[in-house]
Amino acid sequence: MADQPTPLERFINGILPENPVYRQVLGMCPTLAVTNNLKGAMTMAGAVLFVLLCANVIISLIRNLLKPHLRIVVFTLTIATFVTIVDRFLAAYMYQMSKQLGPYIPLIIVNCIIICRCEVCASKQSVFTAAADAAGQSLGYALALASIASVREIMGTGMLFGLRVLPAAWPDWVIMVLPPGAFLTLGLLMGLANYLVARHSAVEKKARG
Amino acid sequence: MNDSLHTENSGNKRVKKNFLVQAWLVIFLSTFFGVALAAIQLTLSPKIAANRLNETLNKVPGLLLGDQAAVPMKIIKRSVTAGAGGVKKTYSVFAARVGSRSVGYVVKATGQGYADKIDVLIGLDGALNKITGIFILGQKETPGLGAKMVDPAWRAQFTGKLTDKPLKVVKTKAHAENEIDAITGATISSRSLCAIINQAVHDVRGPLASGLIPSGPIPSDLNKTKPGKGPNSPSNGHGSK
Structure with missing residues (x-):
């Protein structure tokens, strides 16, 4: 266990070095589908934070009882429970938002980010590390969703969080709030992220000699 | 002596293969989560319908x-x-x-x-x-x-x-x-x-x-x-x- 990352490393890794969207390319379905406005994207990120945190903590608590061939069943069961809780909760207290997000909240169950974190971190490390990992990954996911959603909402409607940020003369690029806009934005932003990473590692290589 | 060891081993194997021993955690968790979800559904469903x-x-x-x-x-x-x-x-x-x-x-x-x-x-x-x-x-x-x-x-x-x-x-x-x-x-x-x-x-x-x-x-x-x-x-x- 000595070579396992520490809680702090787990937390930092989730935000940028192992960002779930830009680096691991996981959870693409909601990333593409709910990022046409920032409010929806942030609700989605909040839901993922809750589910990931709860699932990671529970899995970490019972990690010594897991049977290797039954672990995925236990992961799925735990994740599905918390996703259902989020779904019902949104329907009760944020009804309009729950209507807008539609099937993408229940679809968190099959979101690979969460099952991946259960497998990689929570089933092997302590509760504290698992919680830090969940927080870091969720933050990274939230940042990724926010970056895509901001670009799409500003370009597509001239607004951000429903408030006008571009002059009214801005010709709304409708394509940005349509599905093609999601692919365009994600592709360009991912290209940018890869460029930055490549440049960063080149600089590091030079520094080392 | 050999015989008794053999039976003990196979007995152990049978216990290990028993589905309850294998899956007790899954059964326990699904029961527990099921009850929890039922409680949440009961609490929230009137509000959702409203x-x-x-x-x-x-x-x-x-x-x-x-x-x-x-x-x-x-x-x-x-x-x-x-x-x-x-x-x-x-x-x-x-x-x-x-x-x-x-x-x-x-x-x-x-x-x-x-x-x-x-x-x-x-x-x-x-x-x-x-x-x-x-x-x-x-x-x-x-x-x-x-x-x-x-x-x-x-x-x-x-x-x-x-x-x-x-x-x-x-x-x-x-x-x-x-x-x-x-x-x-x-x-x-x-x-x-x-x-x-x-x-x-x-x-x-x-x-x-x-x-x-x-x-x-x-x-x-x-x-x-x-x-x-x-x-x-x-x-x-x-x-x-």
């Missing part, structure tokens, strides 16, 4: 009397079944009264749109002659095109349309009384919506006009029973929005 109903009820005064309406209304929910032949359709109709006067009906209609089903509320005046307004409760039409049907400016053209002729969608500027301007780039969505409205108006006009829900002063016997007036009844206080 959200759904309130969304409609909040729209009723505005649909019938215009947006500035602030009259306390009594709203009664009824269902109206209509349709010829084997295909029967049931509509939720919200009859609204101010004092003892009927101010109109709001019909909840559902039908197929371009992408998915469209839920629409249709306001009809007390005499069932005019559409007083429509509101889109739910749609999944193309964002930026068909989804523009939720736009108040576009919806406004339905207000005041007469119910005796079916509505017709036109791509050019609407001239005739029963014509509706299509949403640019979303003619199918516009047509679907009009078809839903036409069908619903056609279906509920007869049953409503034949006195299923009395307009005008309420007969005294109906006044006593007051359908929809229970502890959870949304019968008053919805006039503010």
Whole structure:
């Protein structure tokens, strides 16, 4: 266990070095589908934070009882429970938002980010590390969703969080709030992220000699 | 000696292979999570159902009397079944009264749109002659095109349309009384919506006009029973929005 990352490393890794969207390319379905406005994207990120945190903590608590061939069943069961809780909760207290997000909240169950974190971190490390990992990954996911959603909402409607940020003369690029806009934005932003990473590692290589 | 060791080993194996030993955690967790979810469902489901109903009820005064309406209304929910032949359709109709006067009906209609089903509320005046307004409760039409049907400016053209002729969608500027301007780039969505409205108006006009829900002063016997007036009844206080 000595070579396992520490809680702090787990937390930092989730935000940028192992960002779930830009680096691991996981959870693409909601990333593409709910990022046409920032409010929806942030609700989605909040839901993922809750589910990931709860699932990671529970899995970490019972990690010594897991049977290797039954672990995925236990992961799925735990994740599905918390996703259902989020779904019902949104329907009760944020009804309009729950209507807008539609099937993408229940679809968190099959979101690979969460099952991946259960497998990689929570089933092997302590509760504290698992919680830090969940927080870091969720933050990274939230940042990724926010970056895509901001670009799409500003370009597509001239607004951000429903408030006008571009002059009214801005010709709304409708394509940005349509599905093609999601692919365009994600592709360009991912290209940018890869460029930055490549440049960063080149600089590091030079520094080392 | 050898024999007894052998039996012990196989006994151990049998215990290890027993499904309870293998899966006790899964069984325990599913029972535990199941109970927890049932509790959450029991706690939250009345609130979710109320959200759904309130969304409609909040729209009723505005649909019938215009947006500035602030009259306390009594709203009664009824269902109206209509349709010829084997295909029967049931509509939720919200009859609204101010004092003892009927101010109109709001019909909840559902039908197929371009992408998915469209839920629409249709306001009809007390005499069932005019559409007083429509509101889109739910749609999944193309964002930026068909989804523009939720736009108040576009919806406004339905207000005041007469119910005796079916509505017709036109791509050019609407001239005739029963014509509706299509949403640019979303003619199918516009047509679907009009078809839903036409069908619903056609279906509920007869049953409503034949006195299923009395307009005008309420007969005294109906006044006593007051359908929809229970502890959870949304019968008053919805006039503010």
